[in-house]
Amino acid sequence: MNVSTSDAILLAHAGFGVMGCLAALWVFLEALNAQPGNAGRTRAAALVTAVSMAAAWICGGYWYIHFYPAEKALILQGPWPFAHNLFMETKEHLFLITGMLAFLLPVVTREKLDSNAAARKLVLTVAALIVITGLAVEGAGAVIEHGAKVALLRGGAKGDR
Amino acid sequence: MNTATAPESPKLTAATSGFVLAAAIAALFNTALAWARDAYAPLNGIMKSLTGNSWTAHCLADLVLFAGLGFLFMKTRAAEKIDPNRLIGALVGAVAIAGLGLALWFAFV
Numbered sequence A: 001m002n003v004s005t006s007d008a009i010l011l012a013h014a015g016f017g018v019m020g021c022l023a024a025l026w027v028f029l030e031a032l033n034a035q036p037g038n039a040g041r042t043r044a045a046a047l048v049t050a051v052s053m054a055a056a057w058i059c060g061g062y063w064y065i066h067f068y069p070a071e072k073a074l075i076l077q078g079p080w081p082f083a084h085n086l087f088m089e090t091k092e093h094l095f096l097i098t099g100m101l102a103f104l105l106p107v108v109t110r111e112k113l114d115s116n117a118a119a120r121k122l123v124l125t126v127a128a129l130i131v132i133t134g135l136a137v138e139g140a141g142a143v144i145e146h147g148a149k150v151a152l153l154r155g156g157a158k159g160d161r
Numbered sequence B: 001m002n003t004a005t006a007p008e009s010p011k012l013t014a015a016t017s018g019f020v021l022a023a024a025i026a027a028l029f030n031t032a033l034a035w036a037r038d039a040y041a042p043l044n045g046i047m048k049s050l051t052g053n054s055w056t057a058h059c060l061a062d063l064v065l066f067a068g069l070g071f072l073f074m075k076t077r078a079a080e081k082i083d084p085n086r087l088i089g090a091l092v093g094a095v096a097i098a099g100l101g102l103a104l105w106f107a108f109v
Helices: A005-032 A036-066 A068-077 A082-108 A117-160 B014-039 B041-051 B054-076 B084-108
Strands: none
Touching: A005 A036, A005 A082, A005 A117, A036 A068, A036 A082, A036 A117, A036 B054, A068 A082, A068 A117, A082 A117, A082 B014, A082 B054, A082 B084, A117 B014, A117 B084, B014 B041, B014 B054, B014 B084, B041 B054
16 A cells, blocks of 8 residues: 555545534534533534634645645646636635634534524524535535546546557 | 523624624635636735745635634624624625635636
8 A cells, every 4th residue: 555645635634624514514413402401512513623624724735735736737638627727726715715614613602502593593504604615625626636537547548549 | 492491692792793794704805815816917926925825825814804803893892783694694695605706707717
């Protein structure tokens, strides 16, 4: 097995992103059933969301700056240039919104959700936005990787002829 | 939730309302800055000169704006006066406009 630093960082980026989405979903479910007894768990899940998204941001940012330029050149020469031009360009900016929402979640979960309907609605909204934008970013990541894969496969097939 | 013992309170704290408004503004700013960087190449050069990479500068600008406005709105209690439902609507609207704005820009411009 040969796992390079680039591979490990990229997988950590995706893994932390998924963990952040799942933690936001956890917050959503806790807020649906808000009681004084689950306030601590809700805040802990919000903190896990923020920490996971921060880790995904750091790993993704490091990989994007140090390893992506070579993959970008490959994608742009391949049959799926939109994997960079549309999906990566959108992803690298949309993720910043997901990250800020993740940092907002621990702030809004400090409210008393069991007795404040507006705060509960706000937490449900922020958590849902994190899950929706986070899944969109994860999907874009898959398209980008497939863009690199088809560039290699079809480029290799041409070279074999 | 036990509504019989816990009366509903529609108010949000100054910190919550302040940071929600800051997030809505920062989301829109994020998309506007992405458009500006894509449309005006010299801006990328300026941002790159600040941090070594224009995307890193973009991240820092977003975070500084989000945190700065959040603390400002919290201290001044400016966002506390806004109805919570309007604040939630503003956040959802800002994220939807910012997200679709990014996708449509990079798809068609």
